[in-house]
Amino acid sequence: MIPTPPPRPPQSGFLYLPPYRIQGYSIGGEETVVQVPELHISFDIGRCPRFALNSSYVALSHGHMDHAAGLPYYFSQRFFQGMDVGHVVCHPRLADPIRNIMRAWVDLEAQRTPYKVVPLASDEQVEIKNNIFLRAFATHHTVPSLGFVVVERRSKLKPELADLPQEKLVQLKRHGEDITQITEIPLVCYSGDTCMGKHFDRPDVRQAKILITECTFVDPEHKSRADVGKHMHLGDLIELLDRVESEAVVLTHLSRRTHIAAARDHVHDQIPARHRSRVFLLMDSRTNRGRYDQQKLALNQADTTGPRVSL
Numbered sequence: 431m432i433p434t435p436p437p438r439p440p441q442s443g444f445l446y447l448p449p450y451r452i453q454g455y456s457i458g459g460e461e462t463v464v465q466v467p468e469l470h471i472s473f474d475i476g477r478c479p480r481f482a483l484n485s486s487y488v489a490l491s492h493g494h495m496d497h498a499a500g501l502p503y504y505f506s507q508r509f510f511q512g513m514d515v516g517h518v519v520c521h522p523r524l525a526d527p528i529r530n531i532m533r534a535w536v537d538l539e540a541q542r543t544p545y546k547v548v549p550l551a552s553d554e555q556v557e558i559k560n561n562i563f564l565r566a567f568a569t570h571h572t573v574p575s576l577g578f579v580v581v582e583r584r585s586k587l588k589p590e591l592a593d594l595p596q597e598k599l600v601q602l603k604r605h606g607e608d609i610t611q612i613t614e615i616p617l618v619c620y621s622g623d624t625c626m627g628k629h630f631d632r633p634d635v636r637q638a639k640i641l642i643t644e645c646t647f648v649d650p651e652h653k654s655r656a657d658v659g660k661h662m663h664l665g666d667l668i669e670l671l672d673r674v675e676s677e678a679v680v681l682t683h684l685s686r687r688t689h690i691a692a693a694r695d696h697v698h699d700q701i702p703a704r705h706r707s708r709v710f711l712l713m714d715s716r717t718n719r720g721r722y723d724q725q726k727l728a729l730n731q732a733d734t735t736g737p738r739v740s741l
Contacts, residue, residue: 442479443712446722447640447678450618455479456682456712458646458661462497464682464712466618469580471558473620473642475500475518483507487558490520491622492575493527501528502535505545515544519556519564521574522549550576562617567632569624571660577622579634582615618642619676623683625660630670641676642712643667644683648696652685664700671705679705682712690714 445452454464455476463476465485472485478500482488490498501518508516518528525547536542548556555565561583566576619638621630623646629635646661647653656663661683671679684693694714701709710718 441715442481443715443718444722445678445680445710445712445718446725447680447710450640452640452642452680452712453481454682454712456644456684458644458683458685459496460686461499462683463500464620464642464680466580469559469562469618471564471580473578474498474622475504478503478507483511483513486514486517487564488516488518489564489576489578489620490518490524491569491577491620492521492571492573493524494573494623497623502531502543505532506535506539506543509543515546517546517548519548519550519566519578521566521576522551523574525549552576555581565634567629567635569622569629570627571623571625575622575624577624577629577635578620579616579632579638580618581634582617584613584615586611586613615639621662623661625656625662626666626670630673636674636676638674638676640678640680641674642680642682643670645681646683646685648684648688648693648700650700652687655685664696667709668701668705671701671709676708678708678710680710680712684711684713 440455442453442455450466450468452464452466456462456464461476462474463472463479463482464474465472465482467484470486471489472482473489474491474497475482475488476497482504488504505516520528528547532543532545550556550566552566552568555563558564563581563583565579565581569575569577616634616638618640619635619642621643623644644662645664645667647656648664653663653665690713693711694717697709697711698706
């Protein structure tokens, strides 16, 4: 009898939410890593799939192994492949444990891997690209945890000066007057593992263009499981959808107890029709692939004067 081959590796989730790709793998208790390549960041690192190595920053929401196990490998492979030193942004209470792990690998490998740990308290931020900042905020889980918002800072002319001629603006600037003001635009928010709380009422969370939030449990009978583990339930999400302004809400960290087809049905049946078009399951590969194919078709049909365009 011919033995069966090993199981096929799991397929990563992928969404194109212009101008960002949201890609990764997220199953509760197994692995969570969500990358936004355009922002050079991965939220959590899971077991460090190959695509996550391109992220200059890992925003680590908490220390559970299904979110953090791949961190040493991430640092090691970036060094091995001649890339810049990787950064992990984390809760201050995780900084020393991460350093301890990396020191232990020195003894195991007989070599030292370069790495950078950036501890952030709630409301602190670090610049990850020019005028692009990663801001931490406190969340509620069973261990110290953070959510993150990627914020773009833009300098705009003050409204009261909009009608002045250019010569007058130059004159004001020469005299030391500040003629611009800083506007913050929340681009992407990642909640990490958390239950409902006031952190979802923050303006930078509510106004993020894309909200990536865990929704571990979707079955109505599993609400008590969500409460015990301090996770989100689909009932919580339905309440949240009326409060956030996000154009897209991406659901991650689905429990292994729920098949993706059943999760799709629960989302469709329970979420009010007015919100369904902006809610996506990261791991619903069939639906997301169909949507992506439609995006490509629509773009290529619109491009009637030039060559076919790839997303």
